[in-house]
Amino acid sequence: MVAGVSWRAGMQRRRDVYNPKRQILPADQWSASKGQELTVEARYGGNPEHKTRPGDYGLTPPCSPRPGKTLCDAECDFPKSEALMLLQQGIERGLVSVQMRDRWPQNIWAVSASGEVFEAQLENQSTGVYHGYPMPEDDDFRLNVVEKWHARGF
Numbered sequence: 001m002v003a004g005v006s007w008r009a010g011m012q013r014r015r016d017v018y019n020p021k022r023q024i025l026p027a028d029q030w031s032a033s034k035g036q037e038l039t040v041e042a043r044y045g046g047n048p049e050h051k052t053r054p055g056d057y058g059l060t061p062p063c064s065p066r067p068g069k070t071l072c073d074a075e076c077d078f079p080k081s082e083a084l085m086l087l088q089q090g091i092e093r094g095l096v097s098v099q100m101r102d103r104w105p106q107n108i109w110a111v112s113a114s115g116e117v118f119e120a121q122l123e124n125q126s127t128g129v130y131h132g133y134p135m136p137e138d139d140d141f142r143l144n145v146v147e148k149w150h151a152r153g154f
Contacts, residue, residue, distance in 0.1 A: 018139045022107065023098040024148055030094035038104070038128070039091045044084040044120075045129040086110035087120050087130055093152040095145065101125040108132075109145040117142045 089110050090096070096105035101122055108120040108130065120132035135142045 018136075018141060021099075022141055024109065024144065025094060025096050025098050025105070027094055027148075027152060030096065035092050035094060039088045041128050042084075042087055042091060042104075042108075043127060043129045044080060044087050045123055045131055082112075083132060086112060086118055087132065090118075090120065093149065095148055095152065104128050109135075109149070111146055111149040115146075117145050119145075 087108055087110065090108040091105075093110075095109040097107040099106040102125045104122050104125050106122050110118050110120070110132075112118065117135045118132050119135050120130040123129045123131050135145070
């Protein structure tokens with residue numbers, strides 16, 4: 001077994017641990033003007049691996065949830081407008097990763113009104129398109145996201 005990864009004959013690799021390198025940028029390193037600029041330009045594309053109901057995402061193939069992936073619409077429809085709103089709120093609050101790709105954060109985190117914690121990942125650094133997913137319950141980084149979400153609230 002390779003550290004953090006288990007292999008089974010004929011199966012895809014499965015994660016036993018989550019990325020320990022993830023870090024939220026300290027609040028004093030994120031400016032409101034940078035947040036406003038990126039909030040206007042950021043786009044949400046979605047990923048068919050995280051959907052059972054394609055809804056208004058226009059995904060190709062329409063949906064193809066992969067076993068082991070968290071599904072943002074497992075319980076109910078999750079409109080693209082809500083995904084974009086969470087992405088924008090994460091940017092506004094500065095819940096962005098230390099790791100940047102050009103001018104875009106590699107990851108953005110947000111917490112929904114119902115308390116579900118989401119992680120968005122940059123898909124295209126030239127256009128600022130992201131896809132997101134609910135963070136698994138056993139990912140301890142969720143606690144850090146929730147703490148900073150409330151600390152940086154409006």
